[in-house]
Amino acid sequence: MILLAVVVATALAFDFTNGFHDTANSMAASIATGALRPRLAVLVSAVLNFVGALLSLSVAATIAKGIVEPGAITLTTVFAGLIGGISWNLFTWYFGIPSSSSHALIGGVVGATLVAAGSDAVLGHGLVAKVLIPALLAPLTAALVAGLGTFGVYLVTRRIAPDFRDKGFRFGQIGSASLISLAHGTNDAQKTMGIITLALIANGTINKDADVPMWVILSCALAISLGTYLGGWRIIRTLGKGLVQIEPPQGFSADSSSAAVILASSHFGFPLSTTHVATGSVIGSGIGRREAKVRWSIAGRLGLAWLTTLPAAGLVGALAWKLADLLGGDLGVTVVFVLAASLALWLYLLSRRDRVDASNVTDDWIPANVPETTAPVAVPAP
DSSP states (O other): OHHHHHHHHHHHHHHHHHHHHHHHHHHHHHHHHTSSOHHHHHHHHHHHHHHHHTTOOHHHHHHHHSSBOGGGOOHHHHHHHHHHHHHHHHHHHHTTOOOOHHHHHHHHHHHHHHHHHOGGGBOHHHHIIIIIHHHHHHHHHHHHHHHHHHHHHHHHTTTSOHHHHHHHHHHHHHHHHHHHHHHHHHHTHHHHHHHHHHHHHHHTSSOTTOOOOHHHHHHHHHHHHHHHHHOOHHHHHIIIIISOOOOHHHHHHHHHHHHHHHHHHHHHTOOOOHHHHHHHHHHHHHHHSTTOOOOHHHHHHHHHHHHHHHHHHHHHHHHHHHHHHHHOHHHHHHHHHHHHHHHHHHHHHHHGGGOOOTTTTTSOSSOTTOOOOSSOOOOOOO
């Protein structure tokens, strides 16, 4: 029971990192265009994340039963997979990279499962059909929808005064960004619900056909909401300012496209990366506006990070399992937990040296004489 409690706590810690890592998906465009003030934006997103987490359980079922064989999983395997996901989330957060928390979690669990139980315990068909294929199609679909939407709104509003037009689209963004937050809750919070359910099955607490317990649903909804409220300002800055200089019509098109794709994926039970969708939508909004400039060098670096997510998180998950297994039992899990906590503290202290928060998240992306980078750069006040 002590080991189960540690696994559940680690899962909720992952859910917390998922919240602040993915706030940008919902609110980066609205903050960048001035539709919502930064602090108000993250508060709205946190509340709607909580509500969204209670609306559907399709994605939780996919994570719990569709990626790895539940009967081959132990609590140590689940714990190691979570460590892989948390480590990747923290690393990419520090560098301001909008990477996929979903794929980090899945990669960590798959990596730990491979070394613990062998390849037969990984459901290859489920991994390909419900993770890899959506990972390829989601950003392309979102970019296409956002690009067409952006082109359309500029075409329809070409004779309207820009100031009047932008004011209207800022109001529209409040609604579309709120819808993304709701959709994010229906998709991302449930991944942790699925992981905790997997741990409960491995421990024999519930059988493999049981529904997700209500206490799991509520605790995961609360954890992701608290993480969302912290803001994840470093990634908000990259997505809102680094890829494209977003105007209100673009922001509205990007947010609306993201919400539509995420809600559709939740309905079909795909553990889709909301980060891939939101990033694809922002890039699409730049392509759809003739005068916009997409920073393709940054987009390329993000794409490289996306390709690295599954194997990197899987490697950490595998190493975490090996170390825990080598040391044995509670001692091994405790040592790995302390190492992960130390990593989190180290990255947090490093982040204070070039702090990004609500006060500077909307500053210009690249100050004079500063090389372009995916890491956030604070602009000194004039």
